[in-house]
Amino acid sequence: QISPSHTDTSSDSQWPNIVILTGAGISAESGLKTFRDNDGLWEEHAVEEVATPEAFTRNPELVYRFYNQRREQLQSDDVQPNAAHIALAQLEAALPEHVLVITQNVDDLHERAGSKNVLHMHGELLSARCNHSHRRFIMKSPFDCTSRCQCCSPSQTIRPDIVWFGEMPFHMDEIERAVQEADVFISIGTSGNVYPAAGLVQIANHYGAHTVELNLVPSDGNNDFLEAHYGLASDVVPSYLTQYLKGK
Numbered sequence: 001q002i003s004p005s006h007t008d009t010s011s012d013s014q015w016p017n018i019v020i021l022t023g024a025g026i027s028a029e030s031g032l033k034t035f036r037d038n039d040g041l042w043e044e045h046a047v048e049e050v051a052t053p054e055a056f057t058r059n060p061e062l063v064y065r066f067y068n069q070r071r072e073q074l075q076s077d078d079v080q081p082n083a084a085h086i087a088l089a090q091l092e093a094a095l096p097e098h099v100l101v102i103t104q105n106v107d108d109l110h111e112r113a114g115s116k117n118v119l120h121m122h123g124e125l126l127s128a129r130c131n132h133s134h135r136r137f138i139m140k141s142p143f144d145c146t147s148r149c150q151c152c153s154p155s156q157t158i159r160p161d162i163v164w165f166g167e168m169p170f171h172m173d174e175i176e177r178a179v180q181e182a183d184v185f186i187s188i189g190t191s192g193n194v195y196p197a198a199g200l201v202q203i204a205n206h207y208g209a210h211t212v213e214l215n216l217v218p219s220d221g222n223n224d225f226l227e228a229h230y231g232l233a234s235d236v237v238p239s240y241l242t243q244y245l246k247g248k
């Protein structure tokens with residue numbers, strides 16, 4: 001159970017603002033593939049065939065199939081939040097208003113673990129977007145080429161609500177402001193390959209946050225962190241957060 005060593009967390013000043021960046025590694029033990037590990041998604045699929053706006057224009061069926069497969073897997077019973085997701089949700093419950101999860105992941109495991117304050121900078125698998133109005137909505141059925149929006153007349157093509165390579169991530173103004181104001185910046189389960197997410201630690205360092213990497217192995221940006229602990233997220237995240245709160 002992640003909880004502060006003392007019960008009174010009401011007075012704001014004493015608790016820091018904790019911003020957490022997560023990547024595919026935090027969901028690996030829940031059974032979802034990462035991108036750049038062995039047997040990762042980018043081993044099986046060429047990015048330019050399934051994860052760019054040009055790919056969608058060129059061959060929407062292939063892109064729909066790629067995201068339908070990931071949606072189906074995410075919705076299967078054996079994919080559940082793991083101890084790392086749960087520890088983050090417990091941290092937020094213990095320190096309401098002081099914890100923000102910025103995730104590169106498009107799964108809903110943070111929310112299913114109980115995290116409320118979550119920003120998906122690369123979009124979400126379970127929603128869709130109108131290709132014309134860019135309105136977003138929950139997509140219950142699989143994508144297919146007859147899928148049309150309900151917001152335009154005549155109705156238009158819809159696309160997965162995913163930020164593809166070459167597109168701007170969501171919520172960047174809010175994310176940069178939160179990282180600038182963070183007292184603690186914790187990066188979990190990301191290889192530090194993709195910007196702007198990979199550059200957030202430099203902003204955190206510049207604005208004086210204590211920066212921590214929790215990962216299976218040192219990431220490409222590991223030298224930018226003041227502290228690091230390596231191991232499986234389901235081990236290293238709960239133990240780090242417990243120790244962190246005891247030390248406050």
Ligand code: APR
Pocket residue numbers: 022023024025026028029034035036037040104105122188189190191192193194214215216217218219231232233234
């Ligand atoms: N526990 C902790 N870390 C893990 C675990 C685990 N069980 N398994 C893997 N990792 C680590 C790997 O060592 C690696 O550093 O998670 C990281 C996963 O890296 P990537 O596969 O590159 O995933 P990510 O960093 O999230 O990719 C960023 O790239 O393709 C785009 O949009 C996509 O959001 C994604 C972005």
